[in-house]
Amino acid sequence: DACMKRIEKTKPLNMFITISEKLAKEQSEKSSIRYKTQKPKSVMDGIPIAIKDNFCTKDVRTSCGSMMLQNFIPPYNATVCQKLIDAGAVLIGKTNLDEFAMGSGTVDSIFGATKNIWGYKDDLDDFHIPGGSSGGSAVAVATGSCFGAFGSDTGGSTRNPASYCGLVGLKPTYGLISRLGLIPLVNSMDVPGILTRTVDDCVYMLNATAGPDPKDSTCVSMPYSPIRIPPAANLSIKNVKIGIPKEYASEYLEDEVLETWNEVAALLENAGAIIKQVSMPHTELSIVCYSILNQCEVASNMARYDGVQYGFRATENSSTEQMYAKTRSLGFNSVVKHRILTGNYFLLNRNYEKYFEKALKVRRLISNDFDNVFEEVQILLTPTTLTTAPLFSDYIKKSNSEQCSQQDFCTQPANMAGIPALSIPIKLSRNGLPLSLQLMSKNFSEATLLAFGKFLE
Numbered sequence: 533d534a535c536m537k538r539i540e541k542t543k544p545l546n547m548f549i550t551i552s553e554k555l556a557k558e559q560s561e562k563s564s565i566r567y568k569t570q571k572p573k574s575v576m577d578g579i580p581i582a583i584k585d586n587f588c589t590k591d592v593r594t595s596c597g598s599m600m601l602q603n604f605i606p607p608y609n610a611t612v613c614q615k616l617i618d619a620g621a622v623l624i625g626k627t628n629l630d631e632f633a634m635g636s637g638t639v640d641s642i643f644g645a646t647k648n649i650w651g652y653k654d655d656l657d658d659f660h661i662p663g664g665s666s667g668g669s670a671v672a673v674a675t676g677s678c679f680g681a682f683g684s685d686t687g688g689s690t691r692n693p694a695s696y697c698g699l700v701g702l703k704p705t706y707g708l709i710s711r712l713g714l715i716p717l718v719n720s721m722d723v724p725g726i727l728t729r730t731v732d733d734c735v736y737m738l739n740a741t742a743g744p745d746p747k748d749s750t751c752v753s754m755p756y757s758p759i760r761i762p763p764a765a766n767l768s769i770k771n772v773k774i775g776i777p778k779e780y781a782s783e784y785l786e787d788e789v790l791e792t793w794n795e796v797a798a799l800l801e802n803a804g805a806i807i808k809q810v811s812m813p814h815t816e817l818s819i820v821c822y823s824i825l826n827q828c829e830v831a832s833n834m835a836r837y838d839g840v841q842y843g844f845r846a847t848e849n850s851s852t853e854q855m856y857a858k859t860r861s862l863g864f865n866s867v868v869k870h871r872i873l874t875g876n877y878f879l880l881n882r883n884y885e886k887y888f889e890k891a892l893k894v895r896r897l898i899s900n901d902f903d904n905v906f907e908e909v910q911i912l913l914t915p916t917t918l919t920t921a922p923l924f925s926d927y928i929k930k931s932n933s934e935q936c937s938q939q940d941f942c943t944q945p946a947n948m949a950g951i952p953a954l955s956i957p958i959k960l961s962r963n964g965l966p967l968s969l970q971l972m973s974k975n976f977s978e979a980t981l982l983a984f985g986k987f988l989e
């Protein structure tokens with residue numbers, strides 16, 4: 533009830549697309565009966581959780597922030613949602629996102645932009661963006677409308693809003709959490725991402741959802757061993773090697789972010805860690821390589837929206853082809869259409885080798901950079917975002933693709949390599965906005981990563 537009241541009170545921030553009131557009520561009633569008469573199902577029993585609107589929820593609209601799926605009601609739950617329900621969690625609502633998770637600001641949704649709670653004033657026209665594309669999930673957690681939320685992370689969409697909203701944001705290792713029912717953006721990089729206020733809460737969410745799923749062939753087959761809480765109980769920082777990759781010092785890095793990065797490195801050094809400057813020479817190729825792979829996979833993924841199988845269908849009956857064309861031209865925003873067109877261009881027979889295959893090779897080099905560096909150090913410390921949350925009016929001056937290449941600079945390489953990455957809020961900037969840093973480590977080393985996160989918390 534308290535969460536529902538918060539949702540009502542913070543409505544102008546526009547973080548929810550659908551409130552699943554009926555479902556939430558049923559679940560919370562069942563949970564309170566369990567608390568009174570038997571043991572709770574798990575630590576998640578009765579806990580209100582929000583879900584980004586690109587995860588399928590049975591009988592609850594799943595729109596992807598797009599006209600194409602505006603009235604789409606899935607017949608099944610994404611594995612993440614089903615696991616949360618089985619653990620007793622209360623799925624309180626579906627959160628706003630950039631259309632089909634293509635963006636870094638939560639400004640490109642047919643339901644309008646989401647506003648960041650930080651720096652928000654009722655009487656101002658402008659506001660700070662929450663980051664994206666999981667901005668609705670982030671603001672839902674930051675406002676206390678729920679205790680944790682799922683976002684998705686293909687190039688940074690969980691960590692970027694975590695950074696701008698002062699939250700813990702985890703991109704787990706690719707394949708650790710099932711993608712079944714997460715509407716695909718880039719299948720080879722998508723992961724469900726976790727947004728919480730504390731590291732411990734993040735561990736609870738991870739423990740409830742990670743592990744094999746026979747219905748997702750890209751999901752790990754080895755059983756998941758839950759991480760103990762608190763995760764840092766026996767962490768010794770002494771002599772741990774922490775890498776500072778010099779290529780992450782982008783020319784667009786704001787002074788205060790750079791200062792924070794240096795301060796935290798010094799703090800870890802004082803605690804006994806060995807700070808090493810390392811080099812990851814292919815970092816600067818990551819963004820261009822990502823955008824090619826992204827657009828190619830988007831071109832193929834979006835082919836399913838033809839007006840026949842799902843959601844929206846245009847009233848055009850001169851021919852089947854015309855109906856497809858009209859449906860797709862009306863149903864998608866310009867960002868989605870742009871990516872479909874460029875993706876198909878890169879996939880043309882004559883271009884395939886030049887762009888798509890080349891990008892795959894560069895992806896391998898970027899991934900090798902991580903393998904090499906993890907021979908030398910255990911953890912990498914970088915900024916999550918180059919700045920604090922921009923103002924909406926400034927943000928929209930640049931195109932979606934210009935924004936993504938700047939916004940995702942530090943987050944996106946981890947998706948290329950599949951490794952886990954964690955955004956941790958560090959402090960407030962001089963103008964009162966959250967400043968965050970990112971930690972990265974080897975595949976499946978979430979326990980270590982979260983232990984370091986806990987140390988910095």
Ligand code: GLN
Pocket residue numbers: 633634635636664665684685686687688689690717826936940
């Ligand atoms: N900004 C990136 C994009 O638009 C990443 C999005 C994401 O992680 N979902 O593709």
